[in-house]
Amino acid sequence: MTTQRPFVPPEPRIGVLGSYGGLNTGDEAILTCVLTCLRAHRPRARLVVFSRDAEHTRAHQPLADEALDWEGVPHRTLLETLSGLDLLVLGGGGILYDGEARRYLRLVRAAQLGGVRTFAYAVGAGPLREPDDREAVRTVLSAMDEVVVRDEESRLVLEEAGVERDVTVTADPALLLPPEPFTARMMAAEGVPAGARLVGMSVREPGRAAEHLNEGDYHALIAGVADFLVRRLDAHVVFVPMERQDVRHAHAVLSRMAAPDRGRILNGAYSPGQVLGLMRHLDLVVGMRLHFLIFAALSGLPVLPLPYAGKVFDFARRLGAPTLVGVAREQSGLLLAELDRLWDEFPQRRPELVARVRGLQDLARETGVRCGALLDDLDDLHGRAAQAPGPEREKSLLAVDEV
Known part of the structure; x- marks a missing residue:
C-alpha cells in the first residue's frame, strides 16, 4: 500500500512593483516594510523587485532576491519575467496619479493577462484627471484580486475615477519601519x-x-x-x-x-x-x-x-x-x-x-495579513490540484496555471 506524502506547496515567486530605486526616502521605507512582511509570511519565497534603478535596489534592499529594471526594457523581456510570477504586488506608495498611473498599470495588466494574481498594497491615489490614467485605473484595479489603499482620500479618488469594487483602507506600510542609529x-x-x-x-x-x-x-x-x-x-x-x-x-x-x-x-x-x-x-x-x-x-x-x-x-x-x-x-x-x-x-x-500611531500601525499590519491570505489561497489551489487523482489532477494543475 502506497502512502501519499503530504503536499508541500512550492515557494512562490512574488514581484513587487513601485517607485523604487533610491529616488525617494519614503518609497524606500515602504519597500523595506513590504519586503519584510512578505518575507515573514513566506520565508523562502523568491522576492523580485521591479525597480527604476535595479543597481540601487540590489545594494540597499537585502531582502530582495532579484532587482530588475522595468523602464527602458524590451516589453518581451518584461513579459517573460512577469509570466513566471505567482503574485505581483503593486505598491505601496503614491503611484496612481496623472502621468504615472498608466505606466505602472500597464505592467499589472500584462501580469493579469498572463494569469498572475495581483494585489494593490496600501497604494496612494490622486490627482487623477487624465482620461488615459482614469481608464487604466478602472480597468486594471477592477481585475485585481484585492485593492488596499493607505488612506480615505485615495479611496475617494478611485471612486471618483469610476472604480466600482470593494476597496479596503488601511495605513502606510512605512509605519512599521524600525529605526537605525543616527549618532x-x-x-x-x-x-x-x-x-x-x-x-x-x-x-x-x-x-x-x-x-x-x-x-x-x-x-x-x-x-x-x-x-x-x-x-x-x-x-x-x-x-x-x-x-x-x-x-x-x-x-x-x-x-x-x-x-x-x-x-x-x-x-x-x-x-x-x-x-x-x-x-x-x-x-x-x-x-x-x-x-x-x-x-x-x-x-x-x-x-x-x-x-x-x-x-x-x-x-x-x-x-x-x-x-x-x-x-x-x-x-x-x-x-x-x-x-x-x-x-x-x-x-x-x-x-x-502615541495611541493614534499604534492604531495606524495595526492598520498597516492588516495589509500584510490580507496579502498573506491571498498567498495562502494560492497554496490551497496548488494543494487541491496536487491531491486530485489521475486525469483530474492534470486538469486541476492546468487550471492553477491559468488562474
Missing part, C-alpha cells in the same frame, strides 16, 4: 550643534503630485515659520531632504530666512531607518513630505503637517494633528498660532498621539 558623530559631521534645541523641517518641489504649490509663496512662508521658531524656541532648524530635489528648495527657504546661520541642510545619503533614527535628536517637526511626518509621529514628536496634498491632510487628521488647508502665505498667522499651541500643549497631547 552624535553623524550630527556633528552635518554641522548640527550639540545640546541645541532642534526643529526638523521638510520641503518639497512643486509638480504633478503637488500641483497647488507656488514656489515663491511657500518658500517665503516656511522661511517665516523657521525664523519664528528660532526666536520662539531659541532653536536651530534642520532641513531633511527626502528626495534630491528637496535640497534646492531647502536652500531657497534658507536664503529667505532672517537668521540663516541657525539653519542646516543635511547633505549625507542616509537610509530610511537612519532618517527615522535622526528623529530622536529633534524637539519639534514641521513638514510637507508625508514620510518625514510619519517618522516624526513614530518618534513621538510634536508634528505640524503642511498639507500640500490630500494624503498629508488625511494623515494629519488621523494623527489628531492640526489640519491646515493648503500651504499659502496668507495662512502665516494661523500657522504660527498653531505652532505656539502645539508646543505649549504637547505634553498633554502626547498620550493621544
